[in-house]
Each structure stands twice: as C-alpha cells, then as structure tokens.
Amino acid sequence: EIVLTQSPSTLSLSPGERATLSCRASRSLSSQYLAWYQQKVGQPHTLLIYDTSKRATGIPDRFSGTGSGTDFTLTIARLEPEDFAVYYCQQYDTSPLTFGGGAKVEIK
C-alpha cells in the first residue's frame, strides 16, 4: 500500500499568515489522485481539495493544492480563525485508500 507522510505534524501560525502543509507518498501517484481534508473537533471531515488541485464545492480560494509524483502541498494563503484545525491528505491512486498521519495547524 502507499504510505503518505505529512510534515510538519504541527504548524504554529498567526491569523493572516500563510500555511504550507506537505504530503509525501511512498511511491508516485501516477494519476495525481490526492485529496485534502479538514477535521475540526465535533465536526465531520470536510473535503477541501481533490485531484491534487481542484477545490471542492464551497471551499474558499485561499485553499490551494499543488504537486505531482510523490510530493504534494496544501497551501492556505491567509489563515482565518476557522482554519485552525487538523488536515489530512489521502491518496486514491491505488487501492487501498490511505491517509497521511495528519497535520495540526494551531494558533501561535
């Protein structure tokens, strides 16, 4: 199975700052089938990005995804208070679906 490694595991930033989250795959995602999710306490996971760079319905344009091969990035251009949460990447290039270990964006 494809192992996804997220870094850093915790990011301490202030509102208005830029967040850059990394997701590295153990082998190349040939179809770039990578998604990003946001998890807040007590709320369902929210799909942010799919197919590496496509924003899901209703997701603000401060969220963007890039990458190819084994290296993928989620960027939050200017952190809003509601963006402090945990973020997961997920690959669906190859079965089984696998997720990264998560990255917490916390208020500095």
Next chain:
Amino acid sequence: EVRLVESGGRVVLPGGSLRLSCAASGFTFDDYTMHWVRQVPGKGLEWVSHISWNGNSAYYADSVKGRFTVSRDNSNNSVFLQMDSLKSDDTAVYFCARSLLAPAYLDFWGQGTLVTVSS
C-alpha cells in the same frame, strides 16, 4: 442537505460482535459507493471497507478482512458494518462516507460513532 448519521457504537468485549449503521439522506443514495473509515481517538485515519452502489462488490482492509462485513439497503438509504471477532485494536471512531467512484476521494462524511473494545 446531505446527511450521514452513524449509530450503533458502544463498549463491547473482546471477541464480541457489533453492527454499525449509517443512515443517509439528502442525496440519491444508490448513486454512491459507501465507505467506512476509522480513527483511533487522537490518531490518524484508516480506511476499513467500501461497498459499491448496488451492493455487488465489497472491499476490506487487510486488518479487518474475514471479520467485518459491509452491506447496504438502498430502499432505506442505509449502509451497515457487521463487526465480528472484535479486538482491542478495533477501538476507534467509525465514520461512514460516500464517493462517486472507488477508489476515490470521499466528498461527504458523517460525524462518527465510537466503538470501544475492552474487558
């Protein structure tokens, strides 16, 4: 409004069984593949199983193969996870989620139900 509501989680003894349910509403249920994903509290996510739109195909993670069975009832917009021979490692919050295809991204998730396997 799309809704996925899981139920059935509780404390169960090792070796025991449990059946989780997920009630769907707000969308055409039989257009979607349905998934179960679990998360040990404070830890990462693990895909558990998925079932095709018509129930004809089901897939499982190696960690649960032979012990868990996924099924669905399209007439009642529900998906189920029968969990047998439970182990302490199965303790987690179990989420149901949907996708249009498989493998695929999961475009909507429920809030989860907690399963605790403990003596």
